[in-house]
Amino acid sequence: GAVVSQHPSRVICKSGTSVKIECRSLDFQATTMFWYRQFPKQSLMLMATSNEGSKATYEQGVEKDKFLINHASLTLSTLTVTSAHPEDSSFYICSAAVRASNEQFFGPGTRLTVL
Amino acid sequence: GENVEQHPSTLSVQEGDSAVIKCTYSDSASNYFPWYKQELGKGPQLIIDIRSNVGEKKDQRIAVTLNKTAKHFSLHITETQPEDSAVYFCAASIPGNQFYFGTGTSLTVIP
Numbered sequence: 001g002a003v004v005s006q007h008p009s010r011v012i013c014k015s016g017t018s019v020k021i022e023c024r025s026l027d028f029q030a031t032t033m034f035w036y037r038q039f040p041k042q043s044l045m046l047m048a049t050s051n052e053g054s055k056a057t058y059e060q061g062v063e064k065d066k067f068l069i070n071h072a073s074l075t076l077s078t079l080t081v082t083s084a085h086p087e088d089s090s091f092y093i094c095s096a097a098v099r100a101s102n103e104q105f106f107g108p109g110t111r112l113t114v115l
Numbered sequence: 116g117e118n119v120e121q122h123p124s125t126l127s128v129q130e131g132d133s134a135v136i137k138c139t140y141s142d143s144a145s146n147y148f149p150w151y152k153q154e155l156g157k158g159p160q161l162i163i164d165i166r167s168n169v170g171e172k173k174d175q176r177i178a179v180t181l182n183k184t185a186k187h188f189s190l191h192i193t194e195t196q197p198e199d200s201a202v203y204f205c206a207a208s209i210p211g212n213q214f215y216f217g218t219g220t221s222l223t224v225i226p
Contacts, residue, residue: 102147
């Protein structure tokens with residue numbers, strides 16, 4: 001149980017375009033989803049926390065207008081990278097948690113390359 | 116906020132030997148301490164976790180110990196195998212709050 005999927009697993013796009021990444025909890029209802037960004041050989045950096053039906057809470061330094069997060073249901077959250085630039089190229093990972101539980105279940109990640 | 120430090124950053128061991136990775140945390144309110152294994156190009160995979168009401172937990176070749184007084188916890192892998200080679204992250208959290216991750220340890224098991 002506790003499986004989280006991400007789609008796509010890998011995406012290459014041109015500079016200036018927008019990219020949407022989906023995160024789904026397959027066998028449980030996630031009241032909270034987290035979005036992380038990871039650069040090579042570095043740890044996970046939390047970008048934002050989203051609770052179902054409410055606005056996401058962004059970490060300091062993360063542009064909310066650039067990284068749009070929608071958590072429309074208890075099983076789906078999306079991250080849209082708007083007007084992507086090469087510096088947005090990274091590994092994006094989501095995780096899902098059940099309210100009042102410590103545990104987070106991570107997705108397999110999405111490799112974004114902006115040309 | 117919470118600050119988690121992890122050591123060493125890289126670790127090489129001979130196959131069959133043990134590997135130990137240590138983490139310290141700063142916030143005494145943290146009560147959940149998971150360990151994740153991340154292989155190249157993949158998401159983190161939970162391998163073991165411990166809560167603050169427990170001092171030690173073991174699952175086959177993997178064990179975690181927690182010292183609440185000293186605010187440190189450690190991952191122990193015994194009888195290491197080449198497939199244990201990966202990056203390992205520790206984390207600390209307070210219920211309902213975000214995870215604070217360590218900086219990661221790249222473990223290489225030499226056949």
